[in-house]
Amino acid sequence: MKTTNAVMEYLAALERLKKNAPVHVPKGSPINKDQVALEAGRKRGTIRNRPGFEQLIAEIESATSEQSPSVKKKRLQSNPNQSAEIEQLKRDLDVARSRYMSLLYLNAEMAKTISKLGGEVAQYGVVTDLQIDPNSTDVPY
Incomplete structure (x- = not known):
């Protein structure tokens, strides 16, 4: 050819x-x-x-x-500052996941208590009206 x-x-x-x-x-x-x-x-x-x-x-x-x-596989040299930042972000993600799971558990427990007392509990996944206190001193961590 x-x-x-x-x-x-x-x-x-x-x-x-x-x-x-x-x-x-x-x-x-x-x-x-x-x-x-x-x-x-x-x-x-x-x-x-x-x-x-x-x-x-x-x-x-x-x-x-x-x-x-x-x-x-061309790999760039690792940057120590970037590596430290990645590790910090991983720790922050773990803290956020832990807090999220804790809040889910707390929410489920409060829903059980409200149901036992005869109150009406909104279904999960339904957005309800939330009010946030702007003067709150509650810090997540």
Whole structure:
């Protein structure tokens, strides 16, 4: 089968990506069909499973499997400040979940008490009129 000019451009782009010397995409980019198309100066998604691209797709897949793991998964260095902030957010989430579960339990207990005393209890999921005291000193934690 005759190789078209477009396929030859894609193959040249693939070779540049293999050598980690791309012109149009950042160095260290993963090798896949979209990156090869972008490196060839074409749009993303132009390399598809259609007649004429079988050899190209096979070479891209073989290059992908040969690519080193460090290039496949490019990871930024962890930022200590960001890590500390993430840990603090996780702790805050645990506190919020704990408080939420506690309030759910308290709400269920109050609903039982109201029912025992003969009062009417709103069904769960129904929004009722809430009044919040703006001068309240109740702090969740």
